[in-house]
Amino acid sequence: MPSPTTVVPWQRLYNDLKISIPGVTDAVMKQEMFRCAKDFFDQTNIWTEEVPFVVTPDATKYTVTPAGKGAPNRLLIVFDPAVYPQGTHWVQSGVGMGVPGVIQLTYAPSTSANWVAVYAKTPTDPVDAQGWPDIDTDDYWIVDKYRDAFYFGTLARLQMQPSKTYTNPKEAARNNQNYITQRGKARTDAIKANTYGGQRWMYPQSYATTARKGWA
Numbered sequence: 001m002p003s004p005t006t007v008v009p010w011q012r013l014y015n016d017l018k019i020s021i022p023g024v025t026d027a028v029m030k031q032e033m034f035r036c037a038k039d040f041f042d043q044t045n046i047w048t049e050e051v052p053f054v055v056t057p058d059a060t061k062y063t064v065t066p067a068g069k070g071a072p073n074r075l076l077i078v079f080d081p082a083v084y085p086q087g088t089h090w091v092q093s094g095v096g097m098g099v100p101g102v103i104q105l106t107y108a109p110s111t112s113a114n115w116v117a118v119y120a121k122t123p124t125d126p127v128d129a130q131g132w133p134d135i136d137t138d139d140y141w142i143v144d145k146y147r148d149a150f151y152f153g154t155l156a157r158l159q160m161q162p163s164k165t166y167t168n169p170k171e172a173a174r175n176n177q178n179y180i181t182q183r184g185k186a187r188t189d190a191i192k193a194n195t196y197g198g199q200r201w202m203y204p205q206s207y208a209t210t211a212r213k214g215w216a
Contacts, residue, residue: 009144010132016151021158021166028161029154030131036153036179037123037133040146042073043183045120046190047139053103056112060105068136070121072100077118091115142186149182 017029041047053064066072075097077090094106103117123133135142143150152175158164159172 007140009140009147013143013147013150013154016147017154017158020155023165024158027131028158032157032161033150033154034123034125034131034133035157036150037135040149040153040183040186041070041120041122044187044190045074045076046142046146046186047121047135048076049119049121051117051119052114053117054112055105055109055115057108057110060108062103062105063101064103064117065101066119066121068121068138069124069134070136071124072097072119073122074120075103075117076120078103078115079118080113080115082114146182146186149179149186152176152182153179 013033014029017024017033047070049066049068049070051064051066053062055062064072075095078095079089080091083089083091091109092106096104098104123135156172156176156179159166159168159175161167
């Protein structure tokens with residue numbers, strides 16, 4: 001992705017951090033921002049993608065790769081849109097993802113079908129020349145809405161570094177607590193699908209109306 005100095009909302013986050021810690025180099029900031037992003041997306045499940053795939057009666061294991069950026073971090077649900085249009089039910093009990101991106105069914109379906117896997121994703125290691133946390137353009141709203149979380153989390157990690165001009169363990173602890181608070185807000189928003197006092201209708205399955213029953 002291009003440098004945050006030219007892309008909104010990364011630009012705002014970059015500028016905020018440079019004002020707070022002007023002495024930090026871009027290379028160090030990129031490293032700590034990436035670590036913060038990994039933790040944020042891992043703990044919140046807020047970056048998701050629905051990935052359709054075809055199942056057949058002769059297989060129980062499927063490699064299902066997201067079309068967008070990032071890597072599968074957690075399997076939120078596998079549903080059959082033809083049977084459950086709202087996606088509130090797992091296709092069968094015991095569906096797992098021991099290896100990220102590889103879905104293991106308990107038993108093969110009786111007929112071929114088009115199913116959908118919903119992943120919570122995490123950023124992969126930067127591979128471009130810029131080296132900033134790389135997410136899909138359509139998901140920049142996450143960085144914009146939760147910029148305080150990324151700001152406090154990255155700031156705390158920078159201040160935790162030893163023997164730097166900006167090392168400040170006391171402020172690091174305070175900013176890390178602010179980060180945890182903002183991260184918790186994002187997780188709650190993800191569970192409730194950004195509805196006030198609402199209950200998410202699709203993921204995670206602790207809110208499903210039925211248990212994981214078999215599908216045939």
